[in-house]
Amino acid sequence: MLENNILNVLLTIKRIFPKLQSITLAMKAPLKVEITIGETSEKLHPISFDMENYSVVCYFGEKITEKDTLVVKNVAMYLLKFIKAVFQSMRVEAESIKVRRAVELAGALASNLRIDRLLKQIQEGICELLEAEAASILIYNEKKNILEFMVTTGEVSGRIEKIPVPMNSIAGTIFLNEKTMIFNDLEKDNRHFKGVDKASGFVTRNIVGSPIWLDGKKIGVIEVLNKEGGFDAEDAEVLETFAKLIGYKLSTLQGYEEMSRRLKSVILAIATAIDKRDRYTHMHSKNVTDYSLRIGRLLGLSQKELEELEISALLHDVGKIGIEDAILLKRGKLTDEEFARIKSHTIIGAEITKKVRFINRDIVSGILEHHEKLDGSGYPYGKKNGEIGLFGRIVAVADIFDALTTARPYKDPWPVDKVLCILKEDAGVKLDKKCVEALEKVITAK
Template identity: 50%
Template sequence: MLNVVIQNFDLKGIAFNNILYGEEGNFSINISPDIKIFPDKKLTSLEIITLKNSLINITNDELIKVRFESGHILEILELINSNFKLETVLKLTEDALRKLLNSDGASILLYNEDKHVLNFYVTSGGASGYIETIDVPIDSSIAGECFKRKETIIINNAQKNPLHFKKTDMKAKYKTKNIIATPLFFENDTIGVLEAVNKKSDVYTQEDIEVIELFSSLISNKLMNSKIYEDLSSTIKGIILAVATAIDLRDNYTHTHSKNVSTLSIKIGKELGFNDSFLEELEIAALLHDVGKIGIPDEILNKPSKLTDDEYKIIQSHTIIGAKLLSEIDFLSKNIPLGALEHHEKLDGTGYPYNKKDGEISLFGKILAVVDIYDALTAKRIYKEPWPKEKVLRILKDDCPKKFDCEIVKALEKCVNI
């Protein structure tokens, strides 16, 4: 429990009998004649009393093994809770777990009910990239035994253990020396296994059990909820893409345009460092940015000759129609209709439909305005050949910061030149 106490109270170090374990923090508190603690934050009286009770019987042997990774698990928990995508959650977990357990590799395996096996959901370390397609049997593997027993298992001589599933080592040309595995739970059901392998300088111990079980408790609910969310999200986005494609097909000039805009918008969002929540909404906003064209008559949408002023105003109304349609869908974020409404606005107020200026335009609108023009000009149309990307980028750069956000244009240039 000592490692958990260290993490919960953000301790940088403990001095016991004048020997410092860890390092000095921003604060120092004497909690007994023999013990001084160094927290990284100011503690309340109740927290100090709790620490006195928790540390009253500590020994030098316990402190030698303790990990002073102040705030690390709390930071991981904050990051886990701030991201939707399962890929990000698992990557954060794997990297942090390997560091804390000083291990060469780590894996998360999820139960495949149809095949009654465990499948690698994410891997990191020495065997990563080789073992992801392997089915790990429940009845003849260490991970499977952990899954069945619903308790943490340590095997410090894996090669001599009859349960060691050697197919993973053979596939990866890897030698598993030791392993620690703990079950992942969702409510009362075991859904998988979290494991770390090959501790670099020692064997796995009771202290390692506390760390890996803490990680299991942090990610289990998030793991399943994220998987359910992503499965649902994938279905919804499939429907949205079908709708967007159908709308694009009505416009003879813009087939695949919505998908192109979505793909490039996500690349720009990643380049600018936005989190998964933002990217998820941006993807949907981009797919649906032209949804308002559903309300434009075919004879105007596909008119082969030049539009009249009145017809052009009708075309412009697709932004308002789209925003209104999307704002009436309860499960969509309030940000998503802004993509439909603002993707033709310009920072200097010369865009449409409302002549919004820089501070009035959402980030979604600013990104989609740039990407919409880029795809329109670089795509082949019946009435024109595709423009070279260099020419389009030059136009966009010449128009920023007057009409377009310079950082977005820079990100676009980097993404299309990779």
């Protein structure tokens, strides 16, 4: 159990720092335990941190910046503290729960969640870790010279977001002093800004807060409120470590979100260009994407999977780019040869997208397999049941629903009820039952 926790912490640290090749945790006598994750070699650059009987050595493939070293050091020291606590404390179980929470929290930092969700998760985790009642992240507004709430957790959440916090408040003091501070007796402290408590009905008794930095510039403050008996130096240290990690993560996340936004707009432009070749289906890719995402959400896909599904659905017909207008836009019956050509849009699409570095197998599945059927009657390969990827099965249902409920040159839109009946008949036979059920829920809930 304890070893698992340590392994998880080591793995998480490795995930947070992609340049980290391997990490070793050594416990000296009497324990003499050594755990290593990853491969070490003489060519790597080691950085070691010691604390009493324990040491952590991080091996990097290249020299890392001073800023990264500082963050690594913080995480390593934090890890050592916990391990020490776990071994020394009589409350082994309670401490290992703490380690687990810290790991979960650090795991959230290593994920690619959207900034707002990530911050909310971190905040809730920190609150739990420090056994406090609430936490908030405030961001500095330079123009107005105030702090504004960005994310709040606990009882006050949703009630205080619009209240500006002045710079002579506790949060302002932490921000201006640029250091982690503990305020355990707020009743006598006239810096305590009462506006927030008044609006929320919450009574703040004590606070520990730490400034958040982004690329060398202080951008805000994270505050944790109300701990029974007050906060101590260890709480301050835990919070400071996570405040640093938040800043570190924000700097990489902002780049990621910006890139993802730009990427999606390019993909949407490509998808719309394909749809526009056929004036009757100009909203098709967008509609299929909307339905697919709603199905995906009901099926419980993660945020990362939904983002991939979005790309997959937007590009599901991208292969039509390779089909001649004479066939694609032909009115009337297609010859067998022409139909075979149309069918090849799945393979052409997969070939085009496979070459893009960020497109993985799941994304390709939605493009290649959205015309496959569970009973093997689909195309291009006649794949069956489990051979068809989840994205292929989701996009298939969304694609048919949109095609039948919208107008085409050869038909009027069919009524939604009729289309749902048709899909339900095929559920479990040709189409994935869970996907059809999810679509029905989406449509009837409208």
